[in-house]
Amino acid sequence: MQPPRIQLPPFLQLHQWVAHPLRFMEESVQRHGDSFVMQFPNTPPFFFTRDVEMVRQLFTGKPEDLYVGPVNRVLESVVGKNSLLLLDDQEHIRERRMMTPPFHGERMLSYGRSMREAASRSIDGWPQGKAFTLHEVFQDITLDIILETVFGLAEGETFTHFHELFARMLDMGSHNAVLYMSALLPAERMLKLLAVGRDPVQLGPWKVNVSRALPWTQLSRLMQEVDAYLFAEIARRRAEGVEKREDVLSLLMQAHDEQGQPMSGQELRDEAITLLAAGHETTATTLAWAFHFVLQHPEVEEKLRAELRQVAGTGPLSPEQVNRLEYLDATLKETLRLVPVAPAVGRVLQRPMKVGGWDLPAGMGVMACAYLTHRRPDLWPEPERFNPERFLGKRPSPYEYFPFGGGARRCLGMAFATYEMRIVFAEVLRRVKLRPATPYSFQVSRRGVTLAPRGGVPVIVESRN
Numbered sequence: 001m002q003p004p005r006i007q008l009p010p011f012l013q014l015h016q017w018v019a020h021p022l023r024f025m026e027e028s029v030q031r032h033g034d035s036f037v038m039q040f041p042n043t044p045p046f047f048f049t050r051d052v053e054m055v056r057q058l059f060t061g062k063p064e065d066l067y068v069g070p071v072n073r074v075l076e077s078v079v080g081k082n083s084l085l086l087l088d089d090q091e092h093i094r095e096r097r098m099m100t101p102p103f104h105g106e107r108m109l110s111y112g113r114s115m116r117e118a119a120s121r122s123i124d125g126w127p128q129g130k131a132f133t134l135h136e137v138f139q140d141i142t143l144d145i146i147l148e149t150v151f152g153l154a155e156g157e158t159f160t161h162f163h164e165l166f167a168r169m170l171d172m173g174s175h176n177a178v179l180y181m182s183a184l185l186p187a188e189r190m191l192k193l194l195a196v197g198r199d200p201v202q203l204g205p206w207k208v209n210v211s212r213a214l215p216w217t218q219l220s221r222l223m224q225e226v227d228a229y230l231f232a233e234i235a236r237r238r239a240e241g242v243e244k245r246e247d248v249l250s251l252l253m254q255a256h257d258e259q260g261q262p263m264s265g266q267e268l269r270d271e272a273i274t275l276l277a278a279g280h281e282t283t284a285t286t287l288a289w290a291f292h293f294v295l296q297h298p299e300v301e302e303k304l305r306a307e308l309r310q311v312a313g314t315g316p317l318s319p320e321q322v323n324r325l326e327y328l329d330a331t332l333k334e335t336l337r338l339v340p341v342a343p344a345v346g347r348v349l350q351r352p353m354k355v356g357g358w359d360l361p362a363g364m365g366v367m368a369c370a371y372l373t374h375r376r377p378d379l380w381p382e383p384e385r386f387n388p389e390r391f392l393g394k395r396p397s398p399y400e401y402f403p404f405g406g407g408a409r410r411c412l413g414m415a416f417a418t419y420e421m422r423i424v425f426a427e428v429l430r431r432v433k434l435r436p437a438t439p440y441s442f443q444v445s446r447r448g449v450t451l452a453p454r455g456g457v458p459v460i461v462e463s464r465n
């Protein structure tokens with residue numbers, strides 16, 4: 001049996017998916033039911049589903065039948081072809097094994113201090129009585145955290161320079177124009193396009209710097225600078241030794257595969273950029289959404305404050321206390337239920353498969369749609385209501401709730417992100433009382449592959465503790 005297909009020209013489907021992803025998914029489920037097929041130009045068709053049994057099949061299937069690389073190809077021009085996000089099969093298993101130890105739950109305690117200090121530094125600078133956007137400050141905080149814990153940079157001139165450079169690079173990388181181009185062009189063509197206009201073009205007597213005009217050439221220039229820094233830094237650390245360092249990049253430099261081989265310089269560069277791209281915007285956006293919901297629900301905020309007082313008193317939260325904040329954990333889970341920043345996770349079939357009742361051909365993309373599954377009224381009563389209580393004392397099935405994806409490809413940084421969001425959220429609650437700057441509604445804008453709150457959640461600091 002063949003699944004229903006969305007009846008729109010492929011370019012229009014791509015446009016809807018980039019510009020109005022939620023509305024497009026909701027309308028498709030209303031029109032076609034739990035599963036339907038989307039088709040973009042130059043890509044395989046994508047089968048979307050919110051059927052729990054099909055999600056289970058996808059997350060428990062054999063990795064050699066279900067590739068992820070082709071789904072993430074749009075990211076290749078930024079993260080590079082050695083990125084964990086693009087590898088499959090044995091190459092993925094090898095790389096994931098080497099990258100897992102720095103993200104193991106126990107290691108989080110050693111990152112806790114950097115996380116709290118980054119939040120605290122930022123909060124010190126928040127204006128009193130003047131509006132600012134939470135999404136922006138959380139982006140700064142989570143970028144600082146990645147620079148310290150993943151790249152091992154310490155505060156100072158280099159830190160500030162790279163903070164700005166990375167922020168601009170990620171901003172350009174999530175520009176919709178870059179997204180359209182990446183989706184429309186094969187990776188090799190996209191890489192060539194990135195090179196076009198990188199150097200000034202001679203037009204008669206004038207040298208014109210095209211790179212300032214086009215988002216992808218700006219991105220390309222920024223990436224060149226970031227790469228030059230990273231390769232120099234890797235070489236420097238190799239010469240000086242990394243045994244005493246605790247940052248993720250240095251731990252990756254010490255990792256070996258089963259044949260005793262370390263990662264090459266290019267692999268280290270690609271994975272460092274992968275962690276930056278996968279770990280910064282996702283966490284910042286989820287934090288912004290969490291405050292978006294909490295500031296509209298004073299009863300939730302009151303419970304969060306009460307729990308924090310009970311666990312940590314009036315002092316700062318210690319790393320050991322983080323896991324005792326059950327209501328905060330439920331609040332973050334409820335936020336990720338309503339707005340999973342990656343609304344769907346995909347695999348590409350390597351052989352024909354029967355998924356649910358449907359016959360799907362090899363080469364088809366299959367997307368487990370978190371956004372739609374998390375709003376099924378039969379699984380989540382009153383699905384539109386923000387209600388952290390629904391997670392208290394409960395462990396939802398990994399096929400009904402999967403903001404971090406699932407199976408062998410589940411988010412590598414899940415423990416890191418969860419720990420970080422609890423620490424940053426608690427520090428904000430402890431230090432300031434915020435109120436929304438203007439009444440605003442639930443509106444989503446796309447940033448790269450994630451869904452961000454439109455307007456960035458403008459707030460005002462009402463008082464400081």
Ligand code: HEM
Pocket residue numbers: 068084085096274275276278279280282283286340341342345346403404405406407408409410411412413414416417
């Ligand atoms: C709220 C924060 C985050 C969310 C919602 C999130 C979500 C996701 C999702 C949905 C996937 C795809 C999983 C799949 O295909 O089944 C993923 C993969 C990944 N994430 Fe995260 N992520 C977050 C934070 C982080 C952080 C902080 C890091 C690292 C510092 C990170 C690193 C990665 C990596 C490396 C992968 C690729 C895993 C693989 O293919 O084996 N993420 N994430």
